[in-house]
Amino acid sequence: MLKRFVLFCENFGAALIMLANSARHLKTLPRQFSRFIDQCYLIGYTTMPIVTILSFFIGSVLALQSGYSMENFGANQFIGTLVGLSMARELGPVMVAILVTGRAGSAITAELASMNVYQEIDALKTMNIPPERILVLPRLVAVLFMMPVLSMVANLCGWYGGAIVCQYTQFISVDTQSYFAALKRYMNFKDILDGLMKAEVFGFVVVTICCHIGLTVRGGPREIGAAVTNAIVTSLIFILVLDYFITMALL
Amino acid sequence: MPADTANPFTGTTVGISVENVNKSYGNVNVLRDISLDVKPGEIFCIMGPSGSGKTVLLKQIVGLEKPTSGRVLIDNFDASDPETRTKVHLAFVFQAGALFNSLSVYDNLALYPREHRLGDENSIRERVRHALSILSLEKAADKMPSELSGGMKKRVAIARALVMEPQLLVYDEPTAELDPILSATISEIIATLREQIAVTSLVVTHDRALALGIADRIAIIMDGRIRTISTAQELKHNTEPIITDFMNPVIDPKNPRFRKLEPNNE
Incomplete structure (x- = not known):
């Protein structure tokens, strides 16, 4: 147990050093614009379709379930509020973070781990090119840029998913106008902003974990798969634990 | 050795000084009190059986790892200091190439x-x-x-x-997994580069033909220790059994090493 704790502390410290080393090269960012765009494509564009589909259906299911329960209290007119707040404050950011972990985080770890195993990272070091500068920094900046975009897309799709279900499900039958009126009435800009802030933190943590695990892999090709699994599991744990503490701080 | 040729990129070549280097991973001592000097412009080969510590020694020399004790100096700069790479033009040719696959x-x-x-x-x-x-x-x-x-x-x-534009070129097994003709081509390239750009070359290899053909001096490393440092000619005439066994291995099925492999003897 103590050994695991020491290992965790070592990894935490190493990840912080990696972040500090990346921050040292911030001024090189303008000439790494093409790398930044590549990473925006990987993190944002490739994750977008699955975010769209899943958030639409999560919004739909949320409306369906809450409509089924709230019908008993005659509170159907508040479904818009419930779906709106749930998506913006909780489900949107958490779901996007989980999807970014699975879609982009795993790809980041696999790429960096394979570069490590096949000595490409050592080659960079002997060329006096810090790996943090060209491999970590563009990814971190790209995720900070793309997470709010993905979260907003998730929110919108979830809200519209809920609206369509409310309109066309017989036992709910709340029209779109009433649904969005309720959504607007009890939601303010801070709710959306809190969700976007959460998404930023989750994205930053996920990319940090995935880069750190990829860059510290030791061994052969078999370790690449193990590193990806490790990165995903660690990221998911961090997302859910951080979610609790950030929510508590923001309420 | 082309001592009169100047490096066209920097005007100077560099030497390496390895001083009493030890390297351990946990309780395993991989390098034991290694000392050697590589002169500027020289082709220096390091040979030894698999697992003898050749690649680990290279990692200490190029600064990818830090020795447990002792030090490596490149042109009087500490190899383990990252700043050294800004002062000395050092290039490393990895065994598998280590090319960036996405480029x-x-x-x-x-x-x-x-x-x-x-x-x-x-x-x-x-x-x-x-x-x-x-x-x-x-x-x-x-x-x-x-x-x-x-x-x-x-x-x-x-x-x-x-x-x-290197002053020091380090090769890790440059002819590994290549056929004899390609190996000869790579050997020629290493020798020609020294002539053309007066670069100091450090070559780790198993390849006897490569080492004896191009090296100014050859170090034999076994079990993490340097056994001998000599010219190709001196090495050919070395009569120490451990060196002759390594340089001229004889495949003899009656050798006890092979007999161990027979199932009946287990």
Whole structure:
């Protein structure tokens, strides 16, 4: 147990050093614009379709379930509020973070781990090119840029998913106008902003974990798969634990 | 040794001094009190059986790892200090090439000058083309590493090292997994580069023909210790059993080493 704790502390410290080393090269960012765009494509564009589909259906299911329960209290007119707040404050950011972990985080770890195993990272070091500068920094900046975009897309799709279900499900039958009126009435800009802030933190943590695990892999090709699994599991744990503490701080 | 030839890039070549280096991983001592000097402009080969610590020694020399004790100096700068790489032009040719698989051959070579801002795109193009022409790789510029044969990967790795305008070129098993003709080509390239650019060359190899053919001096390392440092001629006439066994292995099925493999003897 103590050994695991020491290992965790070592990894935490190493990840912080990696972040500090990346921050040292911030001024090189303008000439790494093409790398930044590549990473925006990987993190944002490739994750977008699955975010769209899943958030639409999560919004739909949320409306369906809450409509089924709230019908008993005659509170159907508040479904818009419930779906709106749930998506913006909780489900949107958490779901996007989980999807970014699975879609982009795993790809980041696999790429960096394979570069490590096949000595490409050592080659960079002997060329006096810090790996943090060209491999970590563009990814971190790209995720900070793309997470709010993905979260907003998730929110919108979830809200519209809920609206369509409310309109066309017989036992709910709340029209779109009433649904969005309720959504607007009890939601303010801070709710959306809190969700976007959460998404930023989750994205930053996920990319940090995935880069750190990829860059510290030791061994052969078999370790690449193990590193990806490790990165995903660690990221998911961090997302859910951080979610609790950030929510508590923001309420 | 071409002592009179100046390095065309920097004007100087560099020497290496390895002083009482020990390296341990946990309780395993991989390098034990290694000391050697490589003179500027020299081709120095390190030979030894598998697992003797050759590649680990190279990692200490190029600064990828820090010795447990002792030190490595390159041109009087500590190799383990990252700043040394800004003062000494050092290039490492990895055993498997370590080419960046997501970049074309051209971009592999252009990465170093681009990242260090060594001129505009036109001058970088010239620099890359020059390195490719030395290794006869002009037609491979647009290929991806996955499209190259083993021999071509090695040549691209050497070309990438040349783009760095090195004072010290370190090769890890440059002829491993190559057929004899390609091995001879790589040996010629290493020797020719020394003649052309007066670079100090450190070569780790199993290849007797390569070492005896091009090295000014050869170190034999066994069990993490240097057994001998001598010229190719001296090594050929060395009569120590441990050295002759390594340099001229005889395959004898009656040898006890082979008999151990027979199932009935277990």
